[in-house]
Amino acid sequence: MLKLFSIFHLNLAYSSIAESKRKEVIERCFWPLLSLATKEHIPVAIEVPGYTLELVSRLDPSWLRALRGAVRSHHVELVGSGYAQIVAPIVPARVNEWNLEVGAQQYERLFGASPGLWYINEQAYSAGIVEHYASRGVEGIVMEWNNARTLHPEWDDDYRYYPQVAVGTERHRVKLIWNDSISFQKFQRYAHGDIDSADLLSYLLTHLSETGRYLSLYGSDAEIFDFRPGRFKTEPELEKPVEWARIAAFYGLLRSDPRFKLIFPSEVLKAPAVPSRSYLPLALESAAQPIPVKKQPKYNVTRWSITGRNSLYVNTICHKLYQRIARLQENGMPAKGEIEQFKKRLCFLWSSDFRTHITPERWEGFKSEIVRMLRETSSADTSEARRVTVSLNGLAGTWFRPVGKKTKIRPAPSLARNCEMSEDGRLLIISTPSAKAFFNLRRGLAIQSLVFPALDPQPLFGTIPHGYFEDIALGADWYTGNSVLQRPGKSQVTDLAPVEVELLAGSQREAWSGCSATVITEAGPIRKRFKVYKNWPQIDLEYTFDWPTIPAGSFKTAFVTLIPESYDPGSLFYATHNGGSSLEIFRMHGQTIAHSVPASSVVTASSGLGATEGIVIIGDAKKAVALCFDPSVCASMPMIAFRKAPPSFFARIMFSCGELDETRTQEVAGPVHFACSVVGLGRQ
Numbered sequence: 001m002l003k004l005f006s007i008f009h010l011n012l013a014y015s016s017i018a019e020s021k022r023k024e025v026i027e028r029c030f031w032p033l034l035s036l037a038t039k040e041h042i043p044v045a046i047e048v049p050g051y052t053l054e055l056v057s058r059l060d061p062s063w064l065r066a067l068r069g070a071v072r073s074h075h076v077e078l079v080g081s082g083y084a085q086i087v088a089p090i091v092p093a094r095v096n097e098w099n100l101e102v103g104a105q106q107y108e109r110l111f112g113a114s115p116g117l118w119y120i121n122e123q124a125y126s127a128g129i130v131e132h133y134a135s136r137g138v139e140g141i142v143m144e145w146n147n148a149r150t151l152h153p154e155w156d157d158d159y160r161y162y163p164q165v166a167v168g169t170e171r172h173r174v175k176l177i178w179n180d181s182i183s184f185q186k187f188q189r190y191a192h193g194d195i196d197s198a199d200l201l202s203y204l205l206t207h208l209s210e211t212g213r214y215l216s217l218y219g220s221d222a223e224i225f226d227f228r229p230g231r232f233k234t235e236p237e238l239e240k241p242v243e244w245a246r247i248a249a250f251y252g253l254l255r256s257d258p259r260f261k262l263i264f265p266s267e268v269l270k271a272p273a274v275p276s277r278s279y280l281p282l283a284l285e286s287a288a289q290p291i292p293v294k295k296q297p298k299y300n301v302t303r304w305s306i307t308g309r310n311s312l313y314v315n316t317i318c319h320k321l322y323q324r325i326a327r328l329q330e331n332g333m334p335a336k337g338e339i340e341q342f343k344k345r346l347c348f349l350w351s352s353d354f355r356t357h358i359t360p361e362r363w364e365g366f367k368s369e370i371v372r373m374l375r376e377t378s379s380a381d382t383s384e385a386r387r388v389t390v391s392l393n394g395l396a397g398t399w400f401r402p403v404g405k406k407t408k409i410r411p412a413p414s415l416a417r418n419c420e421m422s423e424d425g426r427l428l429i430i431s432t433p434s435a436k437a438f439f440n441l442r443r444g445l446a447i448q449s450l451v452f453p454a455l456d457p458q459p460l461f462g463t464i465p466h467g468y469f470e471d472i473a474l475g476a477d478w479y480t481g482n483s484v485l486q487r488p489g490k491s492q493v494t495d496l497a498p499v500e501v502e503l504l505a506g507s508q509r510e511a512w513s514g515c516s517a518t519v520i521t522e523a524g525p526i527r528k529r530f531k532v533y534k535n536w537p538q539i540d541l542e543y544t545f546d547w548p549t550i551p552a553g554s555f556k557t558a559f560v561t562l563i564p565e566s567y568d569p570g571s572l573f574y575a576t577h578n579g580g581s582s583l584e585i586f587r588m589h590g591q592t593i594a595h596s597v598p599a600s601s602v603v604t605a606s607s608g609l610g611a612t613e614g615i616v617i618i619g620d621a622k623k624a625v626a627l628c629f630d631p632s633v634c635a636s637m638p639m640i641a642f643r644k645a646p647p648s649f650f651a652r653i654m655f656s657c658g659e660l661d662e663t664r665t666q667e668v669a670g671p672v673h674f675a676c677s678v679v680g681l682g683r684q
Contacts, residue, residue, distance in 0.1 A: 032244035123294030128580020130168025161213035162278035179219035287586035452537035452680035487553035537680030564648035578610035
């Protein structure tokens with residue numbers, strides 16, 4: 001027997017649905033779904049964010065009363081998600097906590113209890129977010145099977161039919177039931193009339209077994225049945241409302257077939273354990289895909305981070321608001337009630353729907369709310385520099401984090417003891433007791449090599465020259481400190497032209513020596529500045545893309561290329577935060593990691609890192625470098641490239657400030673400023 005469960009996701013904040021259409025969505029989608037449960041007695045689960053519940057209570061309170069009654073009478077099972085539909089792996093840990101807390105409070109107020117089962121928003125998962133569900137004591141989470149399975153060929157196919165345990169950071173664990181993208185896409189095609197009931201039934205029969213199995217029949221949007229959100233020109237035409245009737249008919253067919261049983265999703269978690277098949281501790285993520293997302297590869301985490309109408313800008317502002325709210329809370333100002341409202345409003349602003357197919361009218365309203373919150377929280381701004389300790393598994397270092405500081409330029413003679421030119425005039429060399437940097441004046445101040453002598457006498461990163469790798473696909477110069485803009489059908493824009501350099505120095509407190517230059521490109525000038533610190537192993541990379549508009553394309557900066565001879569390949573790792581409070585550690589040995597490789601001809605990247613606390617660490621067991629940046633200045637998305645490449649390995653990290661997919665085709669306003677510190681970490 002195959003036991004089938006269904007979870008319908010309700011979302012009145014759906015990106016492409018105009019506010020004027022929301023009442024129609026309730027009438028055409030929400031009411032028929034509720035009737036399916038209460039009149040047809042089909043066991044369905046409804047997952048609905050708190051914000052949608054607020055909208056429904058204003059637009060059609062009778063539906064909300066009916067839902068409450070259906071939940072009380074056990075005709076409907078409520079599944080939680082939070083206040084807003086936030087993509088948790090790209091949002092700071094505390095914001096994720098706030099979102100779940102506000103959502104739980106609303107569920108308790110409206111339904112008398114918080115749900116036991118919670119749906120991972122947008123089915124975008126990371127190990128870091130497990131802690132938020134585990135700390136709330138939830139019974140389980142719902143996450144997609146298909147992409148996790150692809151990442152883990154060692155898994156048995158039977159794992160998909162049973163409850164498992166998702167393993168997060170710091171030994172956090174939570175029970176898990178599987179959603180299934182192929183299954184819900186088949187269900188959608190049937191409802192839209194693209195396939196018939198025999199086709200869908202034939203697919204389900206491929207999952208039948210003599211042993212009892214569980215399968216998600218549906219686990220996606222409700223707003224696409226008898227209504228068209230208008231995201232794509234290819235959406236099936238809707239002639240008359242027949243789709244909910246088709247859905248009801250298919251459920252009736254299943255109910256009459258003894259090979260199937262319709263159940264609530266919570267019943268999966270009540271199933272007895274099946275040895276070597278169920279409740280196994282599983283890591284869903286991988287180094288190649290640290291943030292698995294539902295559906296096909298073209299649908300990946302970059303769509304909410306660095307594509308969309310202007311996701312880089314709105315995510316940057318959200319990080320700024322988060323930092324302000326956190327400071328206000330720490331200082332005990334303003335009153336607690338106002339702080340709680342700030343948190344709730346920020347969760348709303350971090351909703352995924354503002355980052356994809358948002359309508360023009362809602363986009364303008366969203367920007368107005370951002371301006372209001374910036375004004376209301378402006379008293380929490382700070383410009384003080386501070387030192388931050390970065391540590392992981394016995395490796396540690398200090399990040400001097402400058403915030404809003406002006407550079408003081410000293411006369412060149414005072415820098416002579418720190419700076420020199422190579423004999424051929426090609427390289428500028430800046431030496432301090434803690435670092436020695438070589439800058440290529442013929443390549444836009446690209447970093448030829450960087451040595452942190454206290455960690456290793458050999459350079460940890462720099463430029464790998466053409467001809468180093470045997471693979472012709474890697475037959476190029478692999479720079480550090482450069483930028484690249486790739487536009488469809490046009491030549492790429494780089495910052496590797498010869499430059500006139502200016503020498504700089506910081507204050508006595510900051511104690512750095514540096515250089516700057518401007519590269520003129522067809523898109524506009526790129527101003528670059530580098531600071532080499534005296535008292536600790538750190539170099540700052542700063543870029544201002546002083547362009548009137550940022551062209552649509554793949555736009556990456558601050559490349560850092562590891563020098564292979566300086567590392568132990570067997571212990572290589574990278575680590576970052578993806579929505580949790582603890583660093584997630586990914587082993588790189590034996591892996592192929594290609595976050596920046598296009599997922600399709602129109603989607604220019606495949607994955608990336610949330611880096612939600614502004615830190616990415618990469619290195620081996622004895623030493624590492626931490627790339628530290630402030631997402632409230634530029635919420636770029638770090639990406640890793642790594643593979644075995646004779647005579648050793650190829651490894652780079654880069655920061656994407658923009659990618660392309662179907663949600664972003666337009667240019668956005670410039671300029672863009674990005675700053676990153678590379679800090680040496682050694683054994684303590």
